[in-house]
Amino acid sequence: MTNLKELPVDKLRFNCDESLLGFETTANVPPLEDMIGQERAVKAVEFGLFTKNQGYNIFISGLVGTGKITYAKSSVSKVAKKESVPDDWCYVNNFENPGQPIAVSLPAGVGSVFRQDMQDLVETLKTDIPKVFSSDDYEQAKTKLVKGFQDKRAFILEEFNHYAEEQGIMPQWSTTGFAGVPINEGKPLTPEEYQKMDKEQRESIEQKLRAVHEKATEIVRRMQHLEREVRDQVKDLDRKIGLFAAGHFIDELKEKYGGYEEVVTYLEAVKQDVVKNINDFKPAQLDEETNPLMLFKRNVQDTIKTKYTVNLLVDNRDCEGAPVIVEINPTYYNLLGRVEYENRMGVVSTDYSMIKPGALHKANGGYLILNARDVLANMGAWEALKRVLKTRKLFIENLGEQYGMLAMASLKPETIPLNVKVILIGNPYIYYLMFNHDEDFRKLFKIHADFDVQMENNPENIKKLAAFISSTVEREHLKHFDKKAVARVVEYSCRLASSQKKLTTRFNEIVELLCEADAWATTESSSIINVSHINKAITEKRNRSNKYEERLQEMYVEGKFLIDTEDKKVGQVNGLAVMAVGEYSFGKPSRITANTYLGKSGVVNIERETKMSGTSHTKGVLILSGYLGEKYAQERPLTLTASLTFEQTYEGVDGDSASSTELYAILSSLSGLPLKQYIAVTGSVNQKGEIQPIGGATQKIEGFFSVCKAKGLNGEQGVMIPHQNVDELTLDDEVVEAVREGKFHIYPVKTIDEGIEILTGVEAGVVNSDGNYPEGSVHHLVNKKLNEYTDTLIKLGKSAEGETKVKV
Known part of the structure; x- marks a missing residue:
């Protein structure tokens, strides 16, 4: 067989070079002041804040924990401080028509004097x-x-x-x-x-x-x-x-x-x-x-005093620059204001002095930050927000009258001119849903700042991450971190990003790690947080969530889940999948088997026949028929029936990451060559036999390693992964150490031929000049078996034809 190289230890994870940090503890690191890893989103927000034209409101999207709200508050506040303070707004009595109070604007601070x-x-x-x-x-x-x-x-x-x-x-x-x-x-x-x-x-x-x-x-x-x-x-x-x-x-x-x-x-x-x-x-x-x-x-x-009083609706005397309002409960009334009522001797009444401001009144002349989901969840809030942004006039109306549910005598205050920039914060799904289904949305929110969950892993961003740790220490009153602890946090950030070339921008999870490490340092009475506290925090966090993973490991050891980590078997291979329980995900090995026999049904997906197969998995299985046809049926028809299944799987199966694994099982069954049960496989395949990348490579490797460790490491066990996933590996210390000691192996593969050679120890075979595969190669044995199926089928057909003629 071709001598394929095993993945070296230095490719299994990113190791942060402590010399890049240039400090001993975070006490010597200035706190972070800028946003890191979100250059595209930052530029979009800056442009949106700079542009004063109508409709250039901002929608900031991104997953939870990427720092959207924190950045929105800080960036908007910086811009707002440089702007002028907007006017005060008052409502006064309209003596000619008391039902229509008059709005009066005065310079900031003059309203309270008036x-x-x-x-x-x-x-x-x-x-x-x-x-x-x-x-x-x-x-x-x-x-x-x-x-x-x-x-x-x-x-x-x-x-x-x-x-x-x-x-x-x-x-x-x-x-x-x-x-x-x-x-x-x-x-x-x-x-x-x-x-x-x-x-x-x-x-x-x-x-x-x-x-x-x-x-x-x-x-x-x-x-x-x-x-x-x-x-x-x-x-x-x-x-x-x-x-x-x-x-x-x-x-x-x-x-x-x-x-x-x-x-x-x-x-x-x-x-x-x-x-x-x-x-x-x-x-x-x-x-x-x-x-x-x-x-x-x-x-x-x-009531004389009430009659001539001034209802100071918006008082900006204490503002430094333009106002920045964050409305955490954006109901209709909290946004647009309300006219309150009181019961006087059994009669409900109101007057202009009972007009209360909304968030839009307070933010007028400045900025309003809202959560998009909360706005959409409150009846009437989104439609009202759109209306005032389109008309640029702020009115106060009863919600019951707005929807025709209630008709009663009420005030109709004079409208107030509106000049506000709204910043909506939500996830990408909400943004694209509103963009596609609300024609007003794209006109009113022309700036989209999309926060990424990853940033480049380079020395500059590593230093910024260290500065972020320093600012978190200052903000949360934590103990300082030494440089080895910071380096370990950087490595953990790579794991969260699922890439050696990326760092996560989901800083909320980083902050959780820092706070938990501080707690463990406190229990040990340590004045500084070192790498052992970081490792302790990571381990303990995992232990709080891995109950079901441990139960599965017990079932593998007890033989209740059938899995082989030794010997060789024909038509049987260990596939890898990822299971998620809440925020915790882990790898779960599964036995995949294939039986081949004479027939014309092609590849039969048992999961599909029982309606347990998802669309991606079904597509992956159908691709196998294309590969087999292109490889072995150029001159003769493909006379084959192959049944595939995930053994002991009782829930749905989806994803195409096991398609190469299933193909190996079929080739083994046809060739009669046994596959190494101590090597698990993951990776999808296309019709040309090229291995394609998959997700969760790190968890899949660690999952199979845990099973092998529980059942006993023998020095031959390992995992085959697509070569494109190598830079995504962020394996934990235990797996890396096992690879270093030669107890576990990881093989990157590019094609089915490379993979079948590793699993069988037999050369895959390349077509020679006469159109045949070398004797004894995998493809030769498979082709030979398929030819036998075809010859048998032809003989059976001729025999059946002869019997028909004799009867006639």
Whole structure:
């Protein structure tokens, strides 16, 4: 056979050169300030933050633990600090239409001053206006108006009474109106006396009564007119007094906020409303205070402060640069704000002072960071977010009204212009799902920053990883690491990345290792973390998760799972698979057997026939038919039936990583050459017989090694893997040491021919000039067996044809 080289020890894992680190402990390493291993994503985020055009919001995708959220917060905060602080936003009362509060923007910090000024104004008005109305001057002016009315009223009544008496009628006034009584000789005329009069006298009296009544009606109208005049005069006096008391205070504020047109307009509306409702500020009379029916008036006085207060919705006075808001619960109301309600004496009510801001209000003029999954999970949140980003207007609406579920009187606050950059964070699946199924998404989130799970394994990134360890030590208050411990962490990072040429960027798992190593160092009272603590943390973490792996190992040793690690068998080979239990994965050897016999069914996949085969596994088995046809059926038909199965497999089988293993079993069965049971196999194959790479090579090797170790190492055992997977090996110390001592072997192969030679110890064979394979080679024996099948089938066919002719 061809003498194939075994994989040397230095190819089994990446060994970090401690001389690259250049320090003794992480105490001498400056903490990491930049993001490592995500250059493409970092550039995308930087461009997205730089671009201010509409629609250039950012979606950061990546797997859990790659540092997306941490980087988003730090990078956005750096950019935001260099930007200007956005305006404050207030809602004030709309006196003409209270259901539509007015939005007012003021420079950062001015909003809180304006709110305080309005509070002070209300307190001043509530104190000074009652004083003015309690003054002697006001009382004298009011008394003068009232006396003037009374004098005019008395003159009119006296004039009327004189007229009535001239007509022989005694006037009588009551609450129901005027009643005239005829008089005779200065005395009221009784009904009896009136009846005794003749007709002419009675008609004369009635005529005089009608005249007096008409005159009385005219007098009533004149008095009502006088009352209206005096009321208007009193109101005008109150307005003048109120304007005198309140006007100069409001004018002072108008002058102070003269540069803000919206505030000046509002203050003028406040002045007019105060004058219009000046009675609300008047002191209550003694009888009013004790009258229970005046409760409403007292409530009105209590709401004066609310009526003129300023609802400071967004206060940016303490901001340094643009705001950066991280909303951890992005519900509809938490994003867009809400109008709250309260129960007042059994009646639900609200006003503009009960408008509460949402995350978009707080982030307006800055940045908002959201988790994409959380936004999608909350009813109405995603549609609302899209709407405000498209319209660039921020409105507050009741969610029930939005979906037509509830119709009730509510406020409709004035919309606020929106200028915010949204950063969504999620996994790649969510990004591509939204990109493909939501046409608005691609217009609104034009920047995609995709965080990788790997970075290049080079000296620069190794040093950055050491700096990351130093920053973690500082942030988590851990003990410092010596350089050997750091080197071991780098090697562990390679294992997590499943490549010798890569380091993982799933830093969350690195942080877990560092924290656990610190805990083990603490238990040993060590002041510094060394390589033994790292190894202890790795081992203990594995021991917490490998219960099922150990159970399987016991079953292999006890013979409940059939697996041979010695001798040779025909049509039988050990395949390798990977099982995952949560976050822990391990290799699981399985026996694969093949039986070949005369027939025309080709390769029969028993797993497929029992519906236990996945699509990838089925494809891998069908490829075997293509290989066999191309290799052995160029001149004669392929007359073969081969049954394949994974023994003792009771769950589904998927993946094509065992296709080369299955082909070896078929070739062994056809050639009659036994295969080495102490060499396990993994790798897929194409129709040309080329071995293709697979996943989980490290776990598969370690899984078979564990079985061999449990059953006894004999120095011949090993694993065949695709040559493309060599740079992905990150084997643990025990396997590496066994290879170094010659107790275990790893063979990289490129073709089926190389693999069959290792498994059988027989040359595969190459077609010579006459089109035949060398005598005794694997392919010669297989071809010979297939020719025998074909000849037998031809003979059987001729025999059956002869019998048919004799019968005829």
